[in-house]
Amino acid sequence: MITSLPERLPDTDAGHARAADILRAGGLVAFPTETVYGLGGDACDDRAVARIFEAKGRPSFNPLIVHFADLDTVKSHVHWTPEAELLAQTFWPGPLTLVLRKQADSLISPLVSAGLDTIAVRLPAHPAARAVLRALGRGVAAPSANRSGQISPTQADHVVKSLGDRVDAVLDGGSCPVGVESTIVGLVDKPVLLRPGGITEESLAQTLGRHLAVRHKAEAISASGQLMSHYAPDALVRLNATDWEPGEARLGFGDVDCDLNLSETEDLVEAAAHLFDYLHRLDAQGAKVIAVSPIPHEGLGIAINDRLSRASAPREG
Ligand code: TXA
Ligand code: MG
Secondary structure: OOOOOOEEEEOOHHHHHHHHHHHHOOOOEEEEOOOOEEEEEEOOOHHHHHHHHHHHOOOOOOOOEEEOOOHHHHHOOEOOOHHHHHHHHHHOOOOEEEEEEEOOOOOOOOOOOOOOOEEEEEOOOOHHHHHHHHHHOOOEEOOEOOOOOOOOOOOHHHHHHHHHHHOOEEEEOOOOOOOOOOEEEEOOOOOEEEEOOOOOHHHHHHHHOOOOEEOOHHHHHHHOOOOOOOOOOOOEEEOOOOOOOOOOEEEEOOOOOOOEEOOOOOOHHHHHHHHHHHHHHHHHOOOOEEEEOOOOOOOHHHHHHHHHHHHHOOOOO
């Protein structure tokens, strides 16, 4: 049996340059960080980000971490704070992720943070990751490079075994030294530990001069993108609309007459890439109800339907 494998790139200047070229063209590259291998795509490219979710086979859109080579580029996308500065000076580059408010004019794809107005950012320490990020000159969205539900990869072979040709290339940088994911700290309000990881709470507290609030379990679920933290439009959402009611904003899929079409050709990657942007746009028009064409429950359609059914769920108050 012939199975096609991802291109394997060496940890050399030529390998880093090739990885950056593939990313620039909208492809997916798995690359080593000091924590685990990341499944990277250009964070400003809606389709590349949608392909990340497709490759992982995630049933819902968890927000992703964006990786950068330098602090100035990070600061051009987020509202930087004194606490962020303190933590960055102490722990970056390294296994620490900061969640900050996104700047209104940031070109990071809305799908990266599942429509939230915050983004998770980090400067990884691994020399291969840094080299690729420098060569690309832009942010790279990257969850761990495994299929949803499988364990995180710490070697190139783990990535190939889990993702096969769902990823275009794997940069082989050997074993990841830390082996557990980065610590995530929310800095939107007071500092909150959102996920324990490569940097301990004690060392964070020492740097900040205060203890961090810790998310409780139920809230932790929302931190991983499952509950209220997702963008919910002001409008109500009506699913599986096969005709339109007067006054509704019409979000189509396929060959239908509508206000905005997720994908005229029924391409689920394209539909996912447009989803949050289009919900925002129709919401901004002030419609009371957004009606959405039926979307098949397969591949990325599962995540799209998951997201839409959360948006259509009854609201409190
Ligand atoms: O070490 C790591 O962090 C690895 C390497 C590749 O950098 N990446 C990683 O990504 O673990 P992932 O997708 O498996 O986990 C990202 C976590 C999720 O729990 C997600 O909910 C949270 O980051 N996250 C991302 N953006 C967020 C946001 N805007 N607000 C709250 N949580 C966010
Ligand atoms: Mg993961």
